[in-house]
Amino acid sequence: MVAFVPSFVCFLLFCVGVVRDRRRMSNAVLLGLSTVLAVIGLLLHVASERAQLGRDLVVVLLTLAGVGVVTLxxxxxxxxxxxxxxxxxxxxxxxxxxxxxxxxxxxxxxxxxxxxxxxxxxxxxxxxxxxxxxxxxxxxxxxxxxxxxxxxxIRRRADYVVVLGSGLIGGTTVPPLLAGRLDRARKEHSRLSRKGRRPVMLTSGGQGPDEKLPESHAMADYLVTQGFPADLIEREDRSTTTDENLTFSKTLMEQANPDYRCVIVTNNYHVFRAAIIARRTGVRGHVIGAPTAAYxxxxxxxxxxxxxxxxxxxxxxxxxxxxxxxxxxxxxxx
Incomplete structure (x- = not known):
């Protein structure tokens, strides 16, 4: 069982990291190391008991890896x-x-x-x-x-639902990808509201060189057309990157409520990196994702x-x- 000790240590560090702050890339690496070391430990254990079986397993794994690379x-x-x-x-x-x-x-x-x-x-x-x-x-x-x-x-108590912006179609229109974020944000807002809170919907996005208005304004207009209360919408209209989305949104939230908590909404492919940026910028909140087209x-x-x-x-x-x-x-x- 000594062969599994490194894997166990990495997994223990992974668990500690998740408890401390799940928004860390180091958690992902520790989980990966734990898995790789567990496989190596298993191969060493099998090889020590049955050498031929251990060699056969190595051949099978290498074959699967080769087929996997070609398929990928x-x-x-x-x-x-x-x-x-x-x-x-x-x-x-x-x-x-x-x-x-x-x-x-x-x-x-x-x-x-x-x-x-x-x-x-x-x-x-x-x-x-x-x-x-x-x-x-x-x-x-x-x-x-x-x-x-x-x-x-994730913790469901939240004072804000922050929606990260993306580009606009024709400089004015919310594209399907951004509409998916806004729809997911509305659902999350409804869930939070059922628990007795009325969090503020914070749309975040500035105006690009090819856009006729800030993204946050187009996002707010979309929400209003979908029946969302205009008085619960706040706009952050200076940001041009995810880092700025979260930094500027943090400033607005802290000014209104120093003890705020938030839920950040983006697309599913962007969730983990947005969470890492949120940790680095000191935003108190976790990230959820909207579906993205498979292709x-x-x-x-x-x-x-x-x-x-x-x-x-x-x-x-x-x-x-x-x-x-x-x-x-x-x-x-x-």
Whole structure:
């Protein structure tokens, strides 16, 4: 059972982290490490009891991983083509296509290195696989814990329901994606109101260069047309990013009620990153998500993950550099 101790320690730290503040990326990493170490511990335990069975399990896992990578590459490329057809060729819409092509290139590099079997090519391929493995591990941590966070029970007492803005169609019209957020916010407001409270609906979003009015104003107008009371709406109309959405909204809420609590509404793909930003900006509230079209979700999740990599760029840069230096050292030894 000693083989499972590292996994148990990581899981214990994960539980402590969730209790302290569930809006942390470290919780996602600890959960991922706990799972990976548990699998390694299981393989070591099986190998110590039945060596052949342990080797067979390793082969099965490697085979499943290979099939999974090929399947994932095909899915990402297909989704990327769909995104381009439906949403256009903006850089954000090309993310899933680019990720799929990158996986194909990685597989081609790995196969080529195994066929040619040259030292330099093998080291390059091994280094590329290590970097890809690191990114894949973080991405899986992000996906799994993000889904878990979205299902954790949150405190329902709230003084504000904050709706994060997005772009407008034609500079004036609320698009379906933003309408989904507003509809989810109305449902959450109704749920809170049934418990005896009348929280303020705070729409958050400034005016972009191609917009004729601030997003928060268009959002408020949409809510009023849906029958929501105008006197319960407040507008935050200066923000242009999620960080500013939450920072400026926090200022408004603190000015009105220093002991406020809030629920933040966005789309499901954006929930976990918005929660991390809320923690960093000191907003007292958790995040819930509205549904997103299935074809849009993969690229949106990749975009959110890339944004998190940038947010933790120093840590990621150090680890990337360590992998590259390790590969260079192994090449030098050969």
């Amino acid at each position: 590459a095909w899915f990402l490329i297909a989704n990327g083509i769909t995104m381009v057809r439906k949403e256009g060729r903006s850089p954000a819409n090309l993310l899933s296509l680019g990720a799929g092509i990158a996986l194909v290139a990685l597989l081609a590099l790995l196969v080529t290195s195994l066929v040619l079997h040259t030292h330099t090519l093998l080291v390059v391929a091994a280094t590329a696989v290590a970097l890809a493995g690191y990114i894949a591990f973080l991405f899986l941590c992000f996906l799994v814990y993000g889904a878990l966070y979205g299902r954790l029970r 849009f979700w993969p690229s949106a999740m990749i975009r959110e993950f890339v944004a998190l990599l940038v947010a933790y760029r120093r840590t990621n840069a150090v680890l990337f550099l360590l992998v590259l230096l390790s590969g260079a050292f192994i090449w030098w030894l050969g």
